[in-house]
Amino acid sequence: MLGPFPPFLLFLQLLNAPMPVPEGTPIGDIHIVVEDIFDTSDPKEDRRLFRLADRLHRRTRPRVIASQLLFKTGDPYSQRLVDESERLLRTHRYLHDATIEPLTVDPESADLEVRVRDVWTLNLGAGLGRRGGATSTHFQLQDTNFLGLGKALTFERRSNVDRTSSLFRYDDPAILGSRFTLGLDYSSNSDGSLRKLDAGRPFYALDTRWAASFAGLQDDRVETHYALGEKSNRFRQQQDFFSLQGGLSSGIERGWVRRWTAGFTYERDRFTREPGAVGPEQLPVDRTLSYPWIGLEWIQDDYRIERDLDQIHRTEDLHLGGQLHALLGYSTSALGGDDDRLIFEARASRGFQLTDRKLLL
Secondary structure (H helix, E strand, O other): OOOOOOHHHHHHHHOOOOOOOOOOOEEEEEEEEEEOOOOOOOOOOOOHHHHHHHHHOOOOOHHHHHOOOOOOOOOEOOHHHHHHHHHHHHOOOOEEEEEEEEEEEOOOOEEEEEEEEEOOOEEEEEEEEEEOOEEEEEEEEEEOOHHHOOOEEEEEEEEOOOOEEEEEEEEEOOHHHOOOEEEEEEEEEOOEEEEEEEEEEOOOOOOOOEEEEEEEEEEEEEEEEEEOOEEEEEEEEEEEEEEEEEEEEEEEEOOEEEEEEEEEEEEEEEEEEOOOOOOOOOOOOOEEEEEEEEEEEEEEOOEEEEEOOOOOOOEEEEEOOOEEEEEEEEEOHHHOOOOOEEEEEEEEEOEEEEOOEEEEO
């Protein structure tokens, strides 16, 4: 007895052809395949240097891939969630491509294969230059997939006519395999320092129901103005910023997603004269914004898969659906602002398929 299972699926399976999976079929085993950077079974890529790169490279760990999928074993199959999971995987710089296809399909379950291909993620850069009588140097060590964990580490040292800086950056898109993210920046500069923190749980998928995040920044630096290649004046700028926000959504409905967000933002910019330096006749005006705000966003679920659009030999996901974002806030002296100000921002986009061309607005 085959029951509701269409007989032609068995025929396709015998032919080893791609098998459609009926919506709602329970998902069985999920097999994750992480391919090397180079496919040495291809004579064009079977080179000594390419084989060495594959041996030195630490492949992405399967659990990192599994934690990003929008489905798990036992869930009902949804082609929309499979397509969106592919898109989520392809957003990561350490993956060249990602596909999810059925391995076996029967009346009881569908086994899926998640296949991704790594890219080289360890970057070492250095530079030396001289222009206008000043020498600049640059050194960077970066791994955007540290130990195959999907985390990014960056160490950078820069020296130019304005400042010498040492930067450390850490980005974690999935803390302990969760949907929470963390970003840390610290820079020690000859004229000040920078500290930055971003943490939270974003709207990671179209059907995500809630989000929350916090961002903070402290930046202290000397700004230099030039006239005909010569320093004309210098002054110090100190910036303090933090933002706390949350959002709710009813999920995807009839191909659209609506998200409400609200939060509080504080931003202060102060300008002072730098001792021992020639300053401008008039400093920029200090400004403090302190405001609650509310935002609304609509997103249409309409994506196209493209290749060689902006990147060579890469699969890209182009959003052609409508998108609208609007935010309204009010900064007042009662909350610490230096004046009463209305804060407003808005943006919209839409794409159209015109036979063999696309129009993006």
